[in-house]
Amino acid sequence: MSDSNTQTSNIQFKNILITASLLMFFAVAGALLVGITFIQTEDDIEYNEKLTLLKKLNNIIPSEAYDNDLLLDTIVIEANAQLGTSEDTVAYRARKGDKDVAVVLSSVAPNGYNGSIYMLVGINVDGTLAGVRVVKHRETPGLGDAVSITHSDWILSFDKKSLSDPDVKGWKVKRDGGVFDQFTGATITPRAVVKAVHNTLLYFDAHQATLFSKPGTDGKSNSKGQDNKQPDSKQPE
Amino acid sequence: MNEDKLLISKNGLWNNNVALVQLLGLCPLLAVTGTVVNGLGLGIATLMTLVLSNSIVSLIRPWLKTEIRIPVFVLIIASIVTTIELAMNAWFHDLYLVLGIFIPLIVTNCSIIARAEAFASKNNLLDSALDGFMMGLGFTLVLVVLGGMRELIGFGTLFANAQLMFGAAGESMTLKFGENYDGFLLAVLPPGAFIGLGLLIAIKNIIDKKQSAKQTVVVQDAEPAAS
Numbered sequence: 382m383s384d385s386n387t388q389t390s391n392i393q394f395k396n397i398l399i400t401a402s403l404l405m406f407f408a409v410a411g412a413l414l415v416g417i418t419f420i421q422t423e424d425d426i427e428y429n430e431k432l433t434l435l436k437k438l439n440n441i442i443p444s445e446a447y448d449n450d451l452l453l454d455t456i457v458i459e460a461n462a463q464l465g466t467s468e469d470t471v472a473y474r475a476r477k478g479d480k481d482v483a484v485v486l487s488s489v490a491p492n493g494y495n496g497s498i499y500m501l502v503g504i505n506v507d508g509t510l511a512g513v514r515v516v517k518h519r520e521t522p523g524l525g526d527a528v529s530i531t532h533s534d535w536i537l538s539f540d541k542k543s544l545s546d547p548d549v550k551g552w553k554v555k556r557d558g559g560v561f562d563q564f565t566g567a568t569i570t571p572r573a574v575v576k577a578v579h580n581t582l583l584y585f586d587a588h589q590a591t592l593f594s595k596p597g598t599d600g601k602s603n604s605k606g607q608d609n610k611q612p613d614s615k616q617p618e
Numbered sequence: 619m620n621e622d623k624l625l626i627s628k629n630g631l632w633n634n635n636v637a638l639v640q641l642l643g644l645c646p647l648l649a650v651t652g653t654v655v656n657g658l659g660l661g662i663a664t665l666m667t668l669v670l671s672n673s674i675v676s677l678i679r680p681w682l683k684t685e686i687r688i689p690v691f692v693l694i695i696a697s698i699v700t701t702i703e704l705a706m707n708a709w710f711h712d713l714y715l716v717l718g719i720f721i722p723l724i725v726t727n728c729s730i731i732a733r734a735e736a737f738a739s740k741n742n743l744l745d746s747a748l749d750g751f752m753m754g755l756g757f758t759l760v761l762v763v764l765g766g767m768r769e770l771i772g773f774g775t776l777f778a779n780a781q782l783m784f785g786a787a788g789e790s791m792t793l794k795f796g797e798n799y800d801g802f803l804l805a806v807l808p809p810g811a812f813i814g815l816g817l818l819i820a821i822k823n824i825i826d827k828k829q830s831a832k833q834t835v836v837v838q839d840a841e842p843a844a845s
Binding site for chain 1: 678681682683685686689690693694696697698700701704705707708709711715803
């Protein structure tokens, strides 16, 4: 009797073992599949993301206006109330030869109709706007989403504007006495964007010197591409 | 044999349509159908997932134990979806930028695990793959029709942003109806998705009713002869 008992429990144990190893096999196989795909696609994805970013930046600063590598010539900007950012962002500097051309800052309008509106603001070295693009927003489709370049040309009305053109009173939507159009049915969204762009210009005005500082301090964070060219002092001889 | 395949196809496309009859996968369905192109993109991704998961489940059917079948299904589906997401990010990046956040939603599409459990774990590879394909196709068709309805009413266009999927050639595919159409916001917002899906289900039911009415007549006519 006891013999058959141990036998059944033995069979049971065996069953559990088989089942568990089966499950483990599938888990490992799944992880393997994902891992291999990840390694296969990693480079392509990184390249795509860079290309997408560069395309976005080139919409603001045309590629013929600069000759440096925008994606490498960057500076990290700490979270800043004027920019509306709550975490570190990256600013991209455009230079031609030795001359500074423009900088692209990340800016956030915290008071959109439906949460924050994330923007890239390009400012020429002379303080005029090179261009503004909304990169992420949750504004109402069909109304507030006209701030996005895919839906209307409104965002282009910032081009060439600066702190002096228009003056402080002009940096508002028309309903508030400024020079910028609002949309029919949506004033809150453009109002938030106008204010954020103005604040970004003010930030630029106050920090222009540091924004264009030559790379060096942040060299370690983006030295990836230069590693091959520069001899590494730590390398054993 | 052929009749089997026909039945599987008919089930997937119409009689047991994932979106219209089983009402599964509504979360991604309602979220992405703002335009035809978005609907088509998610539809194709779902279709691929269904075919792959059904095939794999059918292949491992002999070794599968009942106790662990659900976790194994989940593992398989999650791996496939992650793989598809990575592949899309690498090779169809522009489309990925549009659909990216919806791809992981495919995992939550119950129809995939439902097909694995109800069909693929009991049928051979060919039938399972066909079932996955037809179910996916049925789902895609609903996505495209619903996307078309919402885009047409909401924006007055069809195939907007087709270049994201078809490259430069897609640019000319965009159809615009009426130059000064202001758009109808409701159709684009979530309620528009619910109303649109409701209408589609109603239309399907009307067609089914007409069909079955016709069939009863036919059957009544044929009955004496058959017996």
